[in-house]
Structure formats: structure tokens, C-alpha cells
Amino acid sequence: MASTSRLVRQAITPIKTFSWLSGRPTRYTAWNPVRLFSVSQSRDMKFVQFTYAEKPADVRVGYLEGDNVVDLNKVDGSISSTLLDILRKGQLDKVQKVKSSNPASTPLSSVKLQAPIHGMDKVLCIGLNYKDHCEEQNLTPPPVPMFFSKFSSTIIGPSDAVQLRSDVTKCVDWEVELVVVIGKKASNVQAREAYDYVFGYTVAQDISARDWQKNKNGGQFLLGKSMDTFCPIGPCIATADEVGDPQKLNIRCSVNGVLKQSSNTEQLVHKIPDAIERLTSVMTLLPGDIILTGTPGGVGMYRDPPEYLQPGHVVESEVEKIGVLTTRVEGFRLCANK
Numbered sequence: 492m493a494s495t496s497r498l499v500r501q502a503i504t505p506i507k508t509f510s511w512l513s514g515r516p517t518r519y520t521a522w523n524p525v526r527l528f529s530v531s532q533s534r535d536m537k538f539v540q541f542t543y544a545e546k547p548a549d550v551r552v553g554y555l556e557g558d559n560v561v562d563l564n565k566v567d568g569s570i571s572s573t574l575l576d577i578l579r580k581g582q583l584d585k586v587q588k589v590k591s592s593n594p595a596s597t598p599l600s601s602v603k604l605q606a607p608i609h610g611m612d613k614v615l616c617i618g619l620n621y622k623d624h625c626e627e628q629n630l631t632p633p634p635v636p637m638f639f640s641k642f643s644s645t646i647i648g649p650s651d652a653v654q655l656r657s658d659v660t661k662c663v664d665w666e667v668e669l670v671v672v673i674g675k676k677a678s679n680v681q682a683r684e685a686y687d688y689v690f691g692y693t694v695a696q697d698i699s700a701r702d703w704q705k706n707k708n709g710g711q712f713l714l715g716k717s718m719d720t721f722c723p724i725g726p727c728i729a730t731a732d733e734v735g736d737p738q739k740l741n742i743r744c745s746v747n748g749v750l751k752q753s754s755n756t757e758q759l760v761h762k763i764p765d766a767i768e769r770l771t772s773v774m775t776l777l778p779g780d781i782i783l784t785g786t787p788g789g790v791g792m793y794r795d796p797p798e799y800l801q802p803g804h805v806v807e808s809e810v811e812k813i814g815v816l817t818t819r820v821e822g823f824r825l826c827a828n829k
Contacts (some may be wrong), residue, residue, distance in 0.1 A: 496809065497777075510567075534587065534590075534804050536555075536590065536733060537729050537733065538553070538554050538607055538608075538730070539553055539725075540552050540553075540574060540729045541599075541603055541606060542602065542603050545601075549572075551563075551564060551602075552573055552574045552584070553597075554590065554613070555727060556596045558601050559596035561596045562597060563586060563587075563589055566595075567585060567587065568628045570685070572737075573610070574728070574779070575779040578675070578779050579779065602758055603650050604650055604726055605726055606646050606648030606649075606692055607724065608672065608693075608724075609646050610643065610779070611643050611780050611781060612643070612780055613781070614641040614783070614819060615770065615786065616640065616697055616716070616783040617637065617783065617784055618637040618712070619633050619760070620760050620784060621755055621785050621786060622758045623784070623787050623789075624787055626788060632760040636761040636766050636769055638769075638770065639713070640717075641716045641722050644717075644719070645716075646723075646727075647722065648725050649725040649726045651820075652821040653696070653806075653820045653821070654719055654821055654822065655801070655820060655822055656703070656718060657822060657823070659700075661799065662700060662797070663698060663699070663700050663799050664698070664699045664700075664746055664790050664792050665698065665746060665785070666744075666786035667752050667809070667810070668694070668695045668783040668785060668786050669692060669694070669740065669783075670782065670784070671766075671767075671812075672690045672693060672781055673690065673777065673781070673782070674778060675688055675690075676776070676777055678771050678773050678774075682768040685764035688765075689731050691719055691734070692731070692810070693724050693781075693813060694725065694809065694810045694815075695781075695783050695816070696806060696808050697716065697783050698715075698716075698718075698787060700715040701715065701792045702715070703715035703718075704716065705736075714813070719823070722783075722814070726817075727813065729814075733812065734812045736758060738756045738757060738762060739757055740811040741754075741810070742754050742787060742809070743808075744806065744809070745807045746798075746805070747804055748805075751789045751791070752786070752788065753787070756784075759784060764791065768802070802821050803821075804820040805817065
């Protein structure tokens, strides 16, 4: 696993070598410019959650300053100690005041990075949402977004390992994804206003037990997608203004140093605003809810022969302007449950 300092250096360094894939999206909302969520309250920041060695159960929230982290609650005790509570309580103005005061910071080498947000109400995902992923299956892109969910208990962070129940599944696959983090309550949102509700973005692996996803649960995705530890996210959440246009980002995934997925979010079939409009027409999104926007081509299931994750593997998932999420793979241990 990458060291903490290397992980964060990668998190603040754009991808410089990348295999571009050409292709036009099937739908593009040209009239809908990227709008920034509460820019005055969270300008150009990368949020992390972490723990100190002496208090491993005490999750803290902060933001990156180079190879250091500012512990927000340590600077201002009135600020909540988790990012979810900061969003729920509308405390981003307090965060901006802390940043403008140039506070003291802590070396990242002295803390342990955790999932950048946890405890959210909903983890939503979109299937078949990259043109190249549809092509590798010889499928026509779906005319509307295909949504499914994972339980929020599947969330793990950069310091955690995916735990494989090898006695139950033999076909566990990788899927790198760009993640949208909702910043405020959203219901009946029009696509042209959707970015007003986006707090930021992170990286995820939609780890998938293909045998359960396809065959062992009547064709329903839930059990194949929601096994313990099957949603690594991180290493940080980059605010919307930090990322800019989320539909022009390089995205890739390597397993044991071998590149498996390499694409660009321009390949998204259904764009982020359209996904938010459709979701909020039937449900209310809450602060901290996340949307995994789909995976590009190159997953293990459709390789010849198929390839699947095994204990000892290391997966590196990268999205431009956000960073690298490094995930170890281990055999299942009951104590790994969160």
C-alpha cells in the first residue's frame, strides 16, 4: 500500500500520462454550464477524514495543505468532527473562516486516512454509463440511467482493505468510478440547477461479486454489490470548484501495477445533471449522499479470459484532479466489519 505522504501527493497531482479514448456521448446538455456549490464557503479545498494513533476510534475531519492536514475541530471547537455533520449543519462558512486564518497543521504522516465521508443515508450507483463499457459488452447504451444501490455500511477508506469472502464468491471485479457528493437537500431538481447541489467529488471502487450480481440473486444487483467492504472511497473529497468540469476528467484503474481501465468522463452516457434530475424526481437526496457515476471499459469480467481480484492484490483507482485511491485486497476477517 502507498504511504500516506505518497497517497496525498498523488491526490494533489493531475494525471500526466494517460491513454485517451475517443467517443462522443449519446446525450449532452449544452445549455447546462457547470455551476459551483457554495463557492464562497468551500473554495478550492480537499477534505479528508482521519484518526490519530492514540485515538483510533475518534474520526476527525480536516483539509489538505500540501503534505499536512488542518484538523478543523482542533482549530474551532464549534465545528463538527465529521464531514457529514458539517454538511448537515451548514458549517462550511465556519470552515472557510478557518482556512482564511492560516491555522497550524499536522503532518499527514502522523495520522491515518479514513473514508472522506461516512454514515450517509444513500449510496447510489449508475450501471452501463460509459460508452466504452457498453461497447465491451456489445450492448446499446440504455436510453435512461440504470440506477442501483449499495448499503452505506460497505464504505471503507484508503487505510482499509477489501475483504473477500472467497468461500462464497469467486468472481470479484474492479470498477473505478467518479463519485458525486451531494451538499444539501435536493428534491425535484431540474438538470440546469443540479450542480448547485453538488458539494464535491471523490474516487470509488464499485467492487462487484459478478456471480452474485448475475446469477445467484435472480439477476438483482444488491447482494453482489453490497458485501462487506465493497465500496472503497477516497483519498479525499475535492470541492466542486477545485474539480471544475467533472465530465472532462481522466479516469483509470490498475491492478498490481497493470493498467486495466483507462478512459475519460466525457464517455459518460448520462451526464451528472440528468442523473440528479431523474433521482430527485422520485426521492430526496440528503447532504452526504453519494452517486457513483459508472465505470469505463476494462473490467475483469469481460476480459479474455476473465480476470478477478484475489487476496494480495493491490488496486489503484485514479481520477484527475482528485487523486489516487489505493486499496489492498485480503481474505475476509470478521473483525474487518465496520
